[in-house]
Amino acid sequence: MEQMQSKAYNQSSDQEEMADLIRRGPWTVEEDFTLMNYIARHGEGRWNSLSRCAGLNRTGKSCRLRWLNYLRPDVRRGNITLEEQLLILELHSRWGNRWSKIAQHLPGRTDNEIKNYWRTRVQKHAKQLKCDVNSKQFKDTMRYLWMPRLVERIQAQAATSGAGAAASVPPQAPVFGAHTYSPENSSVVASSDSFGTDLTDYCYNNYPVNQDYYHLSNYADQSLISPTAAYFPQGMDLTAEESCQWMNAGGDISDTLWNDIDDVC
DNA sequence: AACAGGCTCAACCGCCCGGAA
DNA sequence: ATTCCGGGCGGTTGAGCCTGT
Structure with a gap:
């Protein structure tokens, strides 16, 4: 996992600084928890600023996707009937x-x-x-x-x-x-x-x-x-x-x- | 048990659109 | 009118799992 996560960072020289800030790849339990907590308190939307304010080193898009496809309480998973x-x-x-x-x-x-x-x-x-x-x-x-x-x-x-x-x-x-x-x-x-x-x-x-x-x-x-x-x-x-x-x-x-x-x- | 190939699905990418400045 | 930004969408990727040999 460590390997995968570190691999996920951008590696071009100009982007190294960004890569330190912006995480990519699979979400951790802590990140999920942070995102859910923030949305519970402040609601969803304005994903870029949400990400910043919540202290998530993720793109707004990544947060939005994680929420909509995975964390939302009404998401149903499992076999398609x-x-x-x-x-x-x-x-x-x-x-x-x-x-x-x-x-x-x-x-x-x-x-x-x-x-x-x-x-x-x-x-x-x-x-x-x-x-x-x-x-x-x-x-x-x-x-x-x-x-x-x-x-x-x-x-x-x-x-x-x-x-x-x-x-x-x-x-x-x-x-x-x-x-x-x-x-x-x-x-x-x-x-x-x-x-x-x-x-x-x-x-x-x-x-x-x-x-x-x-x-x-x-x-x-x-x-x-x-x-x-x-x-x-x-x-x-x-x-x-x-x-x-x-x-x-x-x-x-x-x-x-x-x-x-x-x-x- | 080990390996290969196929499958699944979470996550990312790039494009587009609409609204605000 | 133009630019910028946030958000939404469809397409694609690849790690991990499953299954067959």
Whole structure:
């Protein structure tokens, strides 16, 4: 650690004096404590002066990042849930790499965390499929295979969790109007924003209160019972047959994808 | 047990934007 | 109108951990 921290200092001659003052690299417990204490007493913002006043030899940016991504009390860490994964896929298909915007709809998750999830999990699959993450091919795979699979697994999870989970469903379980989750009513394809809005609003409103309240089974109707039927509707860019052909053409790749989807899910 | 390769994620970088001076 | 500064954002890096051999 000592080595790493000393290595982290700038080493150019002109910057030597600065390097003595400005620390970089991993934060120590003491620094975290100092930052948290200062923010508790004075609030956040004006990060450069905050850093100075708090006696932290860090850049303002570093302090801000540490606070927002790690120290903030409402930061949630740990595994991204199935529901969160689905939401990320959905929102990313709408907004692209607007991580902070996506993060706003996943309470407690930081843009950094979502970005990392996307890069390590989602991009990995694009790589395995030998296609670009922004290609239509990969987006179709996500839309027609990955996301339905996620919904399927979420349902299965809800079913196996049994009455206990059911009991935690809020009295007014969101049905999201007449909308069911399928690609055509997702804003990915259709102009309607209703699914995304409803879903994200629901997540935002309920997730911080009780995680159990947030599960997609509540707004899934019979169309989700058979994802393959529900997800390859008429008029889609890719028909079920085309999708199957495309996947089968991949041979091992398709098997790998399914396995990976299960792994990731 | 030791090693290599892959993966994760905290942290940094560079760019951009908006507001104040 | 211009410059400066704080803050936000997406992209990238690399140390440490994990896993397979």
